[in-house]
Amino acid sequence: xxxxxSIADLYTDHHGWLQRLLRRRLGxxxxxxxxAQDAFLRLLARPRRxxxxxxxxxxxxxxxxxxxxxxxxxxxxxxxxxxxxAEQPEPLAPSAEDRVAVIETLYRVDxxxxxxxxxxxxxxxxxxxxxxxxxxIGAALGVSERTVKKYMARAMLECALLEVRLQRExxxxxxxxxxxxxxxxxx
Amino acid sequence: MSGGxxxxxxxxxxxxxxxxxxxxxxxxxxxxxxxxxxRWLNASPDHRRAWQYVEAVGRRFARLxxxxxxxxxxxxxxxxxxxxxxRRALKxxxxxxxxxxxxGAGWRYTPLPSLAxxxxxxxxxxxxxxxxxxxxDGTRLWLNTDSAVNLDYDRQRRRLxxxxxxxxxxxxxxxxxxxxxxxxxELRPLGTRFDVxxxxxxSRLSVYQGAVRVRTARGGEERRVPAGRQVRFDGERIGPTGxxxxxxxxxxxxxxxxxxxxxxxxxxxxxxxxxxxxxxxxEVAGLPVMGTYxxxxxxxxxxxxxxxxxxxxxxxLPWWVTLEPAAP
Numbered sequence: 001x002x003x004x005x006s007i008a009d010l011y012t013d014h015h016g017w018l019q020r021l022l023r024r025r026l027g028x029x030x031x032x033x034x035x036a037q038d039a040f041l042r043l044l045a046r047p048r049r050x051x052x053x054x055x056x057x058x059x060x061x062x063x064x065x066x067x068x069x070x071x072x073x074x075x076x077x078x079x080x081x082x083x084x085x086a087e088q089p090e091p092l093a094p095s096a097e098d099r100v101a102v103i104e105t106l107y108r109v110d111x112x113x114x115x116x117x118x119x120x121x122x123x124x125x126x127x128x129x130x131x132x133x134x135x136x137i138g139a140a141l142g143v144s145e146r147t148v149k150k151y152m153a154r155a156m157l158e159c160a161l162l163e164v165r166l167q168r169e170x171x172x173x174x175x176x177x178x179x180x181x182x183x184x185x186x187x
Numbered sequence: 188m189s190g191g192x193x194x195x196x197x198x199x200x201x202x203x204x205x206x207x208x209x210x211x212x213x214x215x216x217x218x219x220x221x222x223x224x225x226r227w228l229n230a231s232p233d234h235r236r237a238w239q240y241v242e243a244v245g246r247r248f249a250r251l252x253x254x255x256x257x258x259x260x261x262x263x264x265x266x267x268x269x270x271x272x273x274r275r276a277l278k279x280x281x282x283x284x285x286x287x288x289x290x291g292a293g294w295r296y297t298p299l300p301s302l303a304x305x306x307x308x309x310x311x312x313x314x315x316x317x318x319x320x321x322x323x324d325g326t327r328l329w330l331n332t333d334s335a336v337n338l339d340y341d342r343q344r345r346r347l348x349x350x351x352x353x354x355x356x357x358x359x360x361x362x363x364x365x366x367x368x369x370x371x372x373e374l375r376p377l378g379t380r381f382d383v384x385x386x387x388x389x390s391r392l393s394v395y396q397g398a399v400r401v402r403t404a405r406g407g408e409e410r411r412v413p414a415g416r417q418v419r420f421d422g423e424r425i426g427p428t429g430x431x432x433x434x435x436x437x438x439x440x441x442x443x444x445x446x447x448x449x450x451x452x453x454x455x456x457x458x459x460x461x462x463x464x465x466x467x468x469x470e471v472a473g474l475p476v477m478g479t480y481x482x483x484x485x486x487x488x489x490x491x492x493x494x495x496x497x498x499x500x501x502x503x504l505p506w507w508v509t510l511e512p513a514a515p
Contacts, residue, residue: 027447028475072446077266079478082494084261086487098254105250106259110266112244118267125263127212128248129256134213145213152209159244160201160237167243 007044010056015040018060025068035067077107108166112159123148124155200237203227208241269479311335312352315460315485317441325359329439331384332460332482353384355439371422372403377411393417393431401425443480443488450474450496454510461485466509471498 015036022032039060050056081103094102113121119141126132126140134148141148196204207224210216228234251259312318312330320328322338324345330336334352339345345365347356358365358376367374369385377398384390392401394412402409406423419426437444445453451472458465460482474496480488489500489508497513 031447075477076269076479077262079491079495080265080269081258081262082478082491083481084258084265086490086494087261088258094255102251102254102259105247106262109247109251109259110263112247113263114267114270121263121267125260128245129252129260131252134215149209149213152212153206156208156241156244157202157205160205160240163240163243164196164201167240 006049007040007047010043010050011040013053014056014060017057018064021061022064022068025064026071031071035064035071039063039067073111074103074107077110078103081106112162113155115158116155119143120151120155123151124159127152196237196240197233200231200233201240204234204237204241207238208245309337311350314462315483317438317482322359324361324363326361326365327357327359329355331355331438334384349385351385353438370404371420372401375400375402389419389421391417391419437479438482441481441483443482445476445478445480447475447477450476450492450498450510453480453492457482457485457488464507464509466507468509468511470512471496471510474498 018039019032019036022035023029026032026035042063048059050059113124116124123137123141123143126137127134132140134145134152138145138148143151207227210220211224228238310318310320310328310330312332312334314333316332318330320330322328322340324340326345328336328347331353334354335350336354337348337350339348340363343363345361345363346368347354347365348368356367356376365376367376369390371385371390374392377400392399392412394414394416398411398413400409400411401418401420403420403425404422408420408423408425410418410425410428412418412428415431416428417431418428443453443456449472451467453476454465454467454472457480465485476492476496478491478495480491482488489510492498492510493500498510499513501509501511
């Protein structure tokens with residue numbers, strides 16, 4: 001109860017300026033209101049203590065900046081997806097839920113791949129999305145199979161590091177969205 | 188879940204897990220190698236924890252593979268390309284773009300004389316096309332759609348006149364001063380790269396690197412606009428200085444970038460790249476748009492808008508297109 005109370009205080013003290021800051025950044029008051037709300041929900045989910053109002057302010061504006069970047073990237077992915085869809089010879093119209101789920105996944109995957117060099121990301125996608133063997137990938141990218149294997153290890157390490165961070169941010173208990181169906185069987 | 192959460196796996200185990208993953212992922216993997224992996228996995232709880240994360244990553248990709256893999260691949264590549272071209276585009280330039288925001292400005296082009304002048308101009312582009320040129324002094328010009336520029340170089344000075352439309356200028360090294368004249372005023376670039384557009388009702392200057400001095404044609408008002416700032420001005424006055432819009436120069440890459448821009452404004456922009464009429468119904472003109480649209484294929488841009496927003500594209504006649512609310 002103690003934490004809820006301090007959240008209430010934080011909300012009273014900081015909600016106004018945070019929302020204004022977000023509105024200035026995003027140019028849209030509705031989205032700003034949503035994000036400001038989210039920021040406090042996150043604090044409610046994972047309470048923190050601040051030693052001073054200035055500390056809380058710094059933390060919240062850092063959080064706001066991160067949220068704006070996330071939002072922008074998510075939309076960037078959505079637009080890229082729409083553009084790719086428009087280019088398909090016979091686009092099948094996915095349902096709204098499918099669309100949300102796939103864009104969420106793409107957003108995460110893009111975040112994982114964006115830090116990798118072009119060839120490494122390409123090789124990883126060829127293997128993971130298209131199920132191509134290392135030999136074929138090597139031939140396509142003009143590198144040896146051994147290099148492809150190195151690319152795979154490097155890409156997976158980057159992805160796994162981000163996965164660790166994501167799960168930690170989601171509160172530690174979160175297995176990624178879908179039920180871990182038949183993966184992980186037999187050990 | 189097993190294991191102490193929050194503790195997370197150690198880096199070294201993750202690294203090993205990633206290497207095992209790379210080994211097992213190849214179709215040439217042998218049974219001996221698989222057994223070796225199982226031994227590694229069972230050797231320590233740290234290994235098992237690390238492996239869980241590798242599997243979680245694998246599940247994310249599996250979800251994409253089960254759906255439309257080509258579409259996912261296309262999306263990821265496109266997002267990457269966009270980032271690359273944005274990074275290049277933001278290297279630094281100044282944009283001066285005409286807008287319809289200076290309503291009531293005293294001075295304006297009447298379309299007909301403007302058209303006549305454009306036909307006599309030294310360089311021009313038709314609707315829907317862009318063109319890049321290099322001048323004798325090394326200055327580079329990018330002409331946007333439906334634009335025209337005159338050159339006047341002599342021993343003392345270099346003078347460019349934007350007859351109509353929009354141009355991006357990358358000034359060459361030359362001791363002679365360079366001026367760019369528009370119907371609204373004169374610009375003296377103090378940096379290296381800037382872009383000008385004029386429309387019927389005034390102009391907008393955004394500076395991304397260096398600085399540009401603006402001087403209005405009749406009011407004689409002057410201001411130096413530094414990097415990162417922008418102003419709107421007409422023949423008489425210069426408006427307040429504000430932050431520059433970083434997406435405004437994307438046209439040089441054939442892109443129209445919208446960050447929460449009203450549909451009506453975006454459509455006005457797209458209309459510059461098409462022949463015929465492109466209209467938008469007032470009910471949907473205020474919808475915010477976010478995204479990147481191709482300028483070289485405005486039909487595709489419209490199709491993208493149609494997918495992203497609750498609107499439909501209605502082709503009244505081949506040359507007459509309006510955007511309307513989608514049928515309920």
